Amino acid sequence: MKKAALFLPSVAFTPPLELSICHARRLIAEGYEITTFEFGKHIIRSQFNQYGNIIMHIYTLSRQKQFSRFVPTHKKVYFRRSVSNFSFASVDLNDRNKSAYLSVMSSLASRFRVTDFDQLPHTWQIRFPYLIQSYQLIYENAIRAIQLENISVVGVFNGRFFDSAAIVSAAQAMGIDYFVYDVNRSASQYYFYNTSLHSIQANQEKALNFYDPKNLNHVNCAHEFFLKRRSGKRTYEKSFTAGQKRGFLPKEIKNTRIIAVYPSSDDEYRFLVDESIYKCVDQVSELSMFCNELLKADLDYKICIRLHPNMAQMHPTALQRYNLLAEYKNVYLANPLDDLDTYALLDAAEIVVGFCSSIILESAYIEKSTLLIGPSLYCGMKLGDEFSSGLKAANFIINKYEFTVPSKVNSMMWAAYINLYNDPLPSFSIDNGLARVDLLEILPPRIWRILSAVVKLYYEIFEYHSSSLTLKQKIRDILRRSKAIMHNKWS
Structure with a gap:
């Protein structure tokens, strides 16, 4: 039987959890046996838990268990820390072309709006080697699991950030297929096989195949999009x-x-x-x-x-x-x-x-x-x-x-694409900004969600980066981030 794997630590967020459940179901329907790559007792940093915090780690484990309730028949492979011979002395920050460096910078650049390592807050320059180490741990665990479990395709959420990028690199090194999946801020979800979510060619092919200038829904959506943009509406x-x-x-x-x-x-x-x-x-x-x-x-x-x-x-x-x-x-x-x-x-x-x-x-x-x-x-x-x-x-x-x-x-084709396009993914939906599986909202475990949110809020407030925002704007931005954290949304 064909075997597919999904990298689960991303499910700490929503909608990655809901997307991962539905992709597992899609793969099962296509005849695959599902294996999940998961975190276990060893704390490994991730896009969600960049700090290596134990509370956020436990919360990640609780969300992985929620996945299992919706996809009960799958094999679990737990990633360990002991597989790597990583040494902090081996981290060469001058070698800025390595995939580990680039994917860690990609993770932090989105958060801090930086264009270079030297612009990172000092605390994150210190943490940087730990994220490199986590990339290496995830990569080596994935290589080992792909070999032992005879995996032929692996799926990850987004694929750009350091944890999922390590999985993509492992799949490429092993010569197997991989796919990346995501959702934009409309109701659109999409996935790409063996290329990046940012692929110019792949995105344009989807847009060209999707848009129908004779479809009034497509045309009206495009006109409305440009009108709303001009009007300052969401x-x-x-x-x-x-x-x-x-x-x-x-x-x-x-x-x-x-x-x-x-x-x-x-x-x-x-x-x-x-x-x-x-x-x-x-x-x-x-x-x-x-x-x-x-x-x-x-x-x-x-x-x-x-x-x-x-x-x-x-x-x-x-x-x-x-x-x-x-x-x-x-x-x-x-x-x-x-x-x-x-x-x-x-x-x-x-x-x-x-x-x-x-x-x-x-x-x-x-x-x-x-x-x-x-x-x-x-x-x-x-x-x-x-x-x-x-x-x-x-x-x-x-x-x-x-x-x-x-x-x-x-231009109208692209507007319709980013607002209306969806790849086939049965049982997944977004209603009023809430991701659902079979029309059901998956609520995270209350206690661990609150505890992990408090931890994240602490880091957000006390490690705020340098920018040109005024104090009032910084407070507003922190409140916006806080709202996303409390609702457990990908942000």
């Missing part, structure tokens, strides 16, 4: 423009020819292990070349760089690099929390420039002259003119080449 994610002053443009850019530039926080993509999937460009370096080249050409454009609101959470050192762009006399820089209205700027601009921001979709939707710099999920979709560097984008403008008219249909 879509599949919260609105980042709700705090801006509607219609406001500063006097410095009024009555000028505007090139609107929209950088974005790229922590989700910067440290991907497989750079062939998605290799980020350095946005500041590319923008510096872009602005300098246009300045030398003495064109009468005003380049307005509108930093994304969530970039306020970036480390001050990283944000300062963007602030230096304001030294170019043809540049106006709007900081993350400025009043400048993202959409008033979009409407006023002659040209829109983006990297991996979804503003590219919105620019294409209203058929603005749009330039894309570097790789993104939107490349190859005729949403604008694409360039590998800021220098090439600037020369395109200087030489007055004809702009491609962006495909409004393709």
Whole structure:
């Protein structure tokens, strides 16, 4: 009989628990015998329990037991600490291409909005080798289990963070299939075999196969998505423009020819292990070349760089690099929390420039002259003119080449995809933001949930990282995180 394995420690969160249960059922229906890779008596750090805390470890074990109640017929393989010959002295933080380093940085970058190891809080620089060790432990345990149990396919939630990335690396090393699964903030869940969730090609194939321009539900969903974004209403994610002053443009850019530039926080993509999937460009370096080249050409454009609101959470050192762009006399820089209205700027601009921001979709939707710099999920979709560097984008403008008219249909296709798409996964659903199995909500064990939430809240409050947020904004952000923790949501 074919054998499949699932990595269970991610089920400490919801919806990873519900997704894992339903994927186990899917695999059983496909003729697989299920094995689970689980944590046992040995504390191993995970994306949920990055601190190696015993209370959070026990909570993880209790959630693994909940999985077993829904999938009773499976074999359990418990990961141990004793398999590794790991030495802290062997951790070379200068070797920043190893998958262990990249996946640990990916885990921490999403939390702290950092772009480099040196920007991590000091406590996390100290903890960093422990996370490397956990990656190694998980990897070696997985290699051993795949061999002993004759596993032919393994599944993990997300696949980007250090614990699940170790499983993916083990599957690749053993030459077996793997799949990664996740859910976005709409009701959409999806999974990919033998590639990353961030794969440009895989995502575009799903979107192209899904969207039907004759389907009124698809079309209306896309129109509604763009309308809500402009109105500051929640879509599949919260609105980042709700705090801006509607219609406001500063006097410095009024009555000028505007090139609107929209950088974005790229922590989700910067440290991907497989750079062939998605290799980020350095946005500041590319923008510096872009602005300098246009300045030398003495064109009468005003380049307005509108930093994304969530970039306020970036480390001050990283944000300062963007602030230096304001030294170019043809540049106006709007900081993350400025009043400048993202959409008033979009409407006023002659040209829109983006990297991996979804503003590219919105620019294409209203058929603005749009330039894309570097790789993104939107490349190859005729949403604008694409360039590998800021220098090439600037020369395109200087030489007055004809702009491609962006495909409004393709922007609508992507909007429908991110809001409506679901891969086949029987018994899984999301209702009012709550993940369910067979329409049932799986409540975590009350006592251990409260205890683990208290522990996580302690770390959130007393180890808050450096950023450009005001005290009021930091309190609001902590409360938001606290709410997610108390509801046990993936955050």
